[in-house]
Amino acid sequence: MMESVAELQKFCGEIIPLDQAVLARAQARLDNLTKPRGSLGKLEMLAAKTCAMRGTLAAKVDKKVILTFAGDHGVVAEGISAFPQEVTPQMVYNFLAGGAGVNVLARHVGAEVRVIDVGVAVPLAVEGLLARKVRLGTENMTKGPAMTEADALAAIKVGIEVAQQAIADGAEILGTGDMGIGNTTPSAALFAALLPAAPAEITGRGTGIDDETLARKIAVVAKALAVNSDKLATPLGALAAVGGLEIGGICGAILAAAHQRTPIVVDGFISSAAALVAIKLAPNVLDYCFFSHMSAEQGHRLFFEKMGLAPLLHLDLRLGEGTGAALSMGLVDAGLKIMNEMATFGEAGVSEAE
Amino acid sequence: MMESVAELQKFCGEIIPLDQAVLARAQARLDNLTKPRGSLGKLEMLAAKTCAMRGTLAAKVDKKVILTFAGDHGVVAEGISAFPQEVTPQMVYNFLAGGAGVNVLARHVGAEVRVIDVGVAVPLAVEGLLARKVRLGTENMTKGPAMTEADALAAIKVGIEVAQQAIADGAEILGTGDMGIGNTTPSAALFAALLPAAPAEITGRGTGIDDETLARKIAVVAKALAVNSDKLATPLGALAAVGGLEIGGICGAILAAAHQRTPIVVDGFISSAAALVAIKLAPNVLDYCFFSHMSAEQGHRLFFEKMGLAPLLHLDLRLGEGTGAALSMGLVDAGLKIMNEMATFGEAGVSEAE
Numbered sequence: 001m002m003e004s005v006a007e008l009q010k011f012c013g014e015i016i017p018l019d020q021a022v023l024a025r026a027q028a029r030l031d032n033l034t035k036p037r038g039s040l041g042k043l044e045m046l047a048a049k050t051c052a053m054r055g056t057l058a059a060k061v062d063k064k065v066i067l068t069f070a071g072d073h074g075v076v077a078e079g080i081s082a083f084p085q086e087v088t089p090q091m092v093y094n095f096l097a098g099g100a101g102v103n104v105l106a107r108h109v110g111a112e113v114r115v116i117d118v119g120v121a122v123p124l125a126v127e128g129l130l131a132r133k134v135r136l137g138t139e140n141m142t143k144g145p146a147m148t149e150a151d152a153l154a155a156i157k158v159g160i161e162v163a164q165q166a167i168a169d170g171a172e173i174l175g176t177g178d179m180g181i182g183n184t185t186p187s188a189a190l191f192a193a194l195l196p197a198a199p200a201e202i203t204g205r206g207t208g209i210d211d212e213t214l215a216r217k218i219a220v221v222a223k224a225l226a227v228n229s230d231k232l233a234t235p236l237g238a239l240a241a242v243g244g245l246e247i248g249g250i251c252g253a254i255l256a257a258a259h260q261r262t263p264i265v266v267d268g269f270i271s272s273a274a275a276l277v278a279i280k281l282a283p284n285v286l287d288y289c290f291f292s293h294m295s296a297e298q299g300h301r302l303f304f305e306k307m308g309l310a311p312l313l314h315l316d317l318r319l320g321e322g323t324g325a326a327l328s329m330g331l332v333d334a335g336l337k338i339m340n341e342m343a344t345f346g347e348a349g350v351s352e353a354e
Numbered sequence: 355m356m357e358s359v360a361e362l363q364k365f366c367g368e369i370i371p372l373d374q375a376v377l378a379r380a381q382a383r384l385d386n387l388t389k390p391r392g393s394l395g396k397l398e399m400l401a402a403k404t405c406a407m408r409g410t411l412a413a414k415v416d417k418k419v420i421l422t423f424a425g426d427h428g429v430v431a432e433g434i435s436a437f438p439q440e441v442t443p444q445m446v447y448n449f450l451a452g453g454a455g456v457n458v459l460a461r462h463v464g465a466e467v468r469v470i471d472v473g474v475a476v477p478l479a480v481e482g483l484l485a486r487k488v489r490l491g492t493e494n495m496t497k498g499p500a501m502t503e504a505d506a507l508a509a510i511k512v513g514i515e516v517a518q519q520a521i522a523d524g525a526e527i528l529g530t531g532d533m534g535i536g537n538t539t540p541s542a543a544l545f546a547a548l549l550p551a552a553p554a555e556i557t558g559r560g561t562g563i564d565d566e567t568l569a570r571k572i573a574v575v576a577k578a579l580a581v582n583s584d585k586l587a588t589p590l591g592a593l594a595a596v597g598g599l600e601i602g603g604i605c606g607a608i609l610a611a612a613h614q615r616t617p618i619v620v621d622g623f624i625s626s627a628a629a630l631v632a633i634k635l636a637p638n639v640l641d642y643c644f645f646s647h648m649s650a651e652q653g654h655r656l657f658f659e660k661m662g663l664a665p666l667l668h669l670d671l672r673l674g675e676g677t678g679a680a681l682s683m684g685l686v687d688a689g690l691k692i693m694n695e696m697a698t699f700g701e702a703g704v705s706e707a708e
């Protein structure tokens with residue numbers, strides 16, 4: 001499957017919107033629980049929307065899987081990151097050893113972490129890794145496209161397939177995660193191309209760069225957009241020209257989750273850039289996405305404002321990996337427990353509002 | 355103990371600030387974990403502050419207890435609530451049967467809920483209830499003080515004692531919760547008196563009242579402040595004149611947690627009013643409080659702005675009971691797990707920032 005753009009378009013066209021009848025029945029159930037109507041705010045929204053995705057009031061998210069995609073970026077040659085590129089594979093090993101932030105927070109909420117090599121720049125062989133490398137990192141996008149459209153399509157396909165496998169294994173909710181030194185730069189470029197936004201307003205400090213490096217990073221984003229200006233008209237073209245392999249993987253996972261009516265929690269800045277590509281490919285995916293948090297990375301706020309969306313958490317996170325997704329999966333779980341475990345006014349013998 | 359105002363003042367004076375040396379050591383430990391510095395935002399703050407409270411880098415919050423205090427309010431005679439007063443005892447039974455929102459969210463984070471009758475307006479006898487009734491509800495504060503200062507002191511004493519008992523039973527973190535039909539009205543009056551604030555800017559819709567009832571509620575708050583104007587100069591005087599018994603209990607629990615260097619998560623609007631009384635009695639308690647969420651109740655935002663504080667969650671919650679405290683206890687736990695379970699750069703062989 002998914003060998004051509006036409007097949008991708010067909011797949012995207014099969015994504016259906018929320019079941020509004022189930023949404024209404026879920027809210028009616030929530031309104032009959034022993035609390036003032038709407039008083040559990042976004043927890044109620046999470047529960048009702050998840051039911052409407054799944055098409056049943058008996059929705060559960062007991063089995064949770066975070067898909068953390070790793071890839072490298074040729075643009076690091078421009079000196080836009082605080083960390084050296086060797087950290088990408090080092091962190092992949094750290095994920096597989098269970099010592100990274102996403103591992104800790106995934107354990108905290110009872111989620112499994114699956115790590116996918118879509119495009120780390122060095123060969124990797126380690127037990128537990130999903131080895132789906134499309135190529136050894138991208139090219140430097142200031143000198144031409146980061147990759148071909150065929151590579152971008154292949155990365156999306158990897159994301160679709162690993163998400164479908166996770167769902168086949170029983171996952172009732174997915175979370176996205178990323179690892180790729182330098183990847184706030186292509187993410188900023190994708191936002192700039194697709195929102196659209198000016199490089200200076202969307203580009204931030206990533207893992208923690210100084211003023212001089214930030215100025216260079218903004219110039220790098222602007223140059224990548226200029227060099228690739230003839231390739232940015234379509235979401236797939238933009239992903240190929242100024243995106244990344246792990247970003248393509250996340251985009252594919254979001255498409256596959258929506259296609260199988262499964263909630264997916266979008267992590268931070270990089271995952272949101274991937275979500276934006278997915279939304280441009282298939283607007284209905286928005287119905288299946290929960291946005292986990294407002295990243296401390298400058299520019300994330302602009303994404304939410306321009307899209308008319310609101311994230312769940314405001315904890316000044318800026319780590320990626322799926323850390324925010326993990327925390328928010330716990331909130332979805334809490335919302336469904338409210339729906340399934342709270343007593344109704346009738347059951348508890350509690351008087352209703354006058 | 356605590357038979358006089360002088361004894362309360364002595365107790366408050368024994369509350370010490372955070373251990374700054376431990377705070378610095380905790381942040382140094384966090385900075386050495388495999389993530390960019392500060393990239394887990396408020397989770398890092400929660401972990402470091404909890405260590406500084408406990409005086410050790412080995413802090414844990416495995417045992418969590420939510421203290422939900424119940425009391426009634428004579429001011430309901432003024433028609434300021436959407437629900438009838440009989441709902442207070444009905445919800446106490448619901449808490450003890452495990453069917454309320456706080457029970458579900460407490461189970462979700464692994465917390466125990468303890469329910470304390472400080473002043474429900476009817477006699478209650480039910481297994482599992484901590485029966486510490488000071489009196490059968492308060493008086494109508496628009497006609498005079500809600501209670502005497504001796505009653506307010508007794509309510510604080512109840513809160514201190516049940517919090518001390520929870521800590522003696524092994525609790526490593528406490529959460530506050532409230533139940534009392536009408537209690538956003540005395541809470542608004544307390545904020546108005548102690549922040550201070552105008553009744554119209556601090557008074558909101560509580561469980562869901564219409565415009566006409568809201569206008570009446572604002573007038574009721576203003577009248578209570580006018581009638582009791584000679585009693586609002588001290589925090590204890592304000593609590594007695596325009597507060598409530600469950601609010602006094604929560605205030606006492608916060609004082610006791612701080613006194614024993616134990617983190618306490620302050621729930622929503624009503625718990626924040628109690629926290630404000632505690633802060634006015636003993637400013638150092640602020641070092642031991644985490645504020646769980648920005649309530650959808652109008653006025654809560656003003657409290658945070660005037661106090662220069664920031665809550666953890668923004669989920670449009672407005673239920674009380676300890677529901678927001680439960681969710682935020684989970685975040686404190688997550689922060690400490692980050693500190694205790696993540697690999698360091700050295701352990702994982704990950705390169706540091708250049």
